Structure formats: C-alpha cells, structure tokens
Amino acid sequence: PVVSFDASGALQDLITTLTGKRTVEALSPPASFKGELRPYQARGVGWLAFLEEWNLGACLADDMGLGKTIEFIAFLLHLKEQQKLEHPTLLVCPTSVLGNWEREVKKFGPSLKLLVHHGDKRPKGKNFAKAVQEKDLIITSYALIHRDLKDLQSIAWQGVVLD
Numbered sequence: 001p002v003v004s005f006d007a008s009g010a011l012q013d014l015i016t017t018l019t020g021k022r023t024v025e026a027l028s029p030p031a032s033f034k035g036e037l038r039p040y041q042a043r044g045v046g047w048l049a050f051l052e053e054w055n056l057g058a059c060l061a062d063d064m065g066l067g068k069t070i071e072f073i074a075f076l077l078h079l080k081e082q083q084k085l086e087h088p089t090l091l092v093c094p095t096s097v098l099g100n101w102e103r104e105v106k107k108f109g110p111s112l113k114l115l116v117h118h119g120d121k122r123p124k125g126k127n128f129a130k131a132v133q134e135k136d137l138i139i140t141s142y143a144l145i146h147r148d149l150k151d152l153q154s155i156a157w158q159g160v161v162l163d
Helices: 009-019 039-051 068-081 095-108 125-132 149-151
Strands: 087-095 114-116 137-141 159-162
Touching: 039 068, 068 125, 087 095, 095 114, 095 137
Parallel strands: 087 137, 087 159, 114 137
Antiparallel strands: none
16 A cells, blocks of 8 residues: 655646546637537536546546537537647447537537548548548547458547547
8 A cells, every 4th residue: 555655746736636636627618619518518628628638538427418529529629729639539439320420510619620431432541541631520430440440540549539
C-alpha cells in the first residue's frame, strides 16, 4: 500500500479532481454549436474535455435519450475551436443509427467536416486515406470494421468512439 505521496502542479490537479476534491467545470456550448446544452450535458462536455487533456478515455453512461450524442458533438466542436482537433475522430455505431448520427451532426455541428463511411461506393485504400484527410469526423458501422480494418488502421485518429 502507498502510505504517502506528494504531488504538485498538473499531477496534483489531476489527483485532486479524480478524488473528488475539485469538480470538473461545465463547459459552455462552443460558439459553433447550434443548440443548447442542459446543465448535466455541459458537465458531460467538461468531463470529456478534462479527460482529453490527460489523454484518457471516457464512458458517457447517461440514460438513453438524454443527449450523449449532442454532448459528443459539442465536445468535438470545443476541440476544433481550441485548435486541438488535430486528426479525424472515428465513430463506430450500429448500421441502424448511421443516419441519425449524420442528421444530428448536421443539425448541431454543421461546421464539422463529416464523412459517413458506408455503402458499396465507400472509398478504400489510398482513396480512403485521401477522403479522411480534411475531415473532423468519420462515421462507420460495426458491420464494416472487419472488412475495412486495414484502411481504418492506416489513419492516425484523434480518438475512436463506440456508440
């Protein structure tokens, strides 16, 4: 067991926040976000931003229908506005909700450059690498992961999101 531990600076900030002695700040919606965030959603976006600073993964476990999708869209817009969105983000979801994701991104985050990677005309190989270069978000389905694994692995992703 650890009996004593002293930390300072950024490490102390992380420990203080993770042990509940300081709260993660809610983030105001980014200027390019087209909508409103409920207070718990703004805290969710703040949580995602906090974890991103530390290069840590996250799990948003709000109940179904409470707006995890728009929290994620607001988070991507936050990264983009802070000039921290350096690579595209890969979102993997069931085929049945591909259209829902596309509509939500276009509605709440129309400034995000989006590619829905699906269908028999989807780009492959070098064409895929070129197609994702200037994109912020790539949406694909679980059904295509094993088929396009080589192409997907060839990209340096900002992050991978599983819905």
